[in-house]
Amino acid sequence: MSKQPDRLFAQPLEQVPDFVFNEDVVQVFPDMIKRSVPGYPTIVENLGVLAARFAQPGSALYDLGASLGAVTQALRRHVRADGCRVIAVDNSAAMVERCRQYLTAQDSMFQELLPVQVLEADILALPFEPASVVAMNFTLQFVAPEQRLDLLARIRQALLPGGALILSEKLRFTDAQEQELLNELHLDFKRANGYSELEIAQKRSAIENVMKPDTLETHEARLRAAGFSKVVPWFQCLNFASLIALP
Numbered sequence: 716m717s718k719q720p721d722r723l724f725a726q727p728l729e730q731v732p733d734f735v736f737n738e739d740v741v742q743v744f745p746d747m748i749k750r751s752v753p754g755y756p757t758i759v760e761n762l763g764v765l766a767a768r769f770a771q772p773g774s775a776l777y778d779l780g781a782s783l784g785a786v787t788q789a790l791r792r793h794v795r796a797d798g799c800r801v802i803a804v805d806n807s808a809a810m811v812e813r814c815r816q817y818l819t820a821q822d823s824m825f826q827e828l829l830p831v832q833v834l835e836a837d838i839l840a841l842p843f844e845p846a847s848v849v850a851m852n853f854t855l856q857f858v859a860p861e862q863r864l865d866l867l868a869r870i871r872q873a874l875l876p877g878g879a880l881i882l883s884e885k886l887r888f889t890d891a892q893e894q895e896l897l898n899e900l901h902l903d904f905k906r907a908n909g910y911s912e913l914e915i916a917q918k919r920s921a922i923e924n925v926m927k928p929d930t931l932e933t934h935e936a937r938l939r940a941a942g943f944s945k946v947v948p949w950f951q952c953l954n955f956a957s958l959i960a961l962p
């Protein structure tokens with residue numbers, strides 16, 4: 716399982732294709748997400764800690780858009796409730812294949828980890844089992860905006876009383892000055908992590924058609940419309956945030 720530095724956008728491309736979670740991205744993904752998302756390691760580790768408070772014995776814990784299973788691994792490290800199991804879901808075959816390898820490696824290193832099932836499936840078409848924790852770490856932003864409410868409503872229906880959805884997303888801002896400042900600071904974060912201006916510009920063109928961030932206000936209103944009673948932001952670093960939504 717080679718982990719390579721992300722140089723995907725380092726050379727000038729004649730035409731920058733839309734971003735897809737393919738084998739090339741899988742190879743560099745741990746490096747890419749850490750250097751692109753401010754606060755990512757803190758969010759992932761604390762997601763496990765938060766989940767431990769909401770996990771209920773005998774229930775399912777979902778990691779939706781699991782990629783290589785970083786959140787799944789944190790859930791397995793922190794949740795101790797009896798009889799829980801983690802269901803990690805991603806619709807990228809390349810991600811799922813590598814995710815399974817990472818989880819097998821985790822199994823060989825630790826004992827008494829929660830059982831895990833990795834599904835190659837579209838979360839928009841997945842029937843959810845009753846769940847105490849649903850984590851969506853930077854996944855909803857890749858779902859078509861018109862399909863987000865329906866997905867969240869189905870998650871809300873699957874959540875057990877006392878459970879939680881933990882939703883992390885890149886944010887945009889209605890206030891132009893706030894948007895500009897946090898966007899510039901995010902670019903500075905990428906520069907500080909060694910990305911060149913070319914890499915930053917080409918990555919931006921690659922994701923602009925496929926990743927559509929919402930404002931915090933849009934998230935809150937939509938979560939309420941989906942039936943959640945309370946939305947608690949627990950983390951923000953620059954334009955990236957994570958929310959706890961309670962049924």
Ligand SMILES: C[S@@+](CC[C@H](N)C(=O)[O-])C[C@H]1O[C@@H](n2cnc3c(N)ncnc32)[C@H](O)[C@@H]1O
Pocket residue numbers: 736748759779780781782783784785786804805806807810836837838839851852853854857858
């Ligand atoms: C930014 S990555 C998520 C990162 C990951 N949760 C983590 O914390 O490391 C988004 C993932 O969502 C997956 N994805 C996007 N749309 C999906 C869908 N409709 N069904 C399942 N997975 C989806 C992508 O394949 C990709 O692996």
Ligand SMILES: O=C(O)C(=O)C[C@]1(C(=O)O)C=C[C@@H](O)C=C1
Pocket residue numbers: 747748751752853885918919922926
């Ligand atoms: O906003 C950006 O520029 C990003 O690179 C963000 C982001 C994300 O939020 O998921 C986009 C795609 C990659 O999966 C890694 C990071």
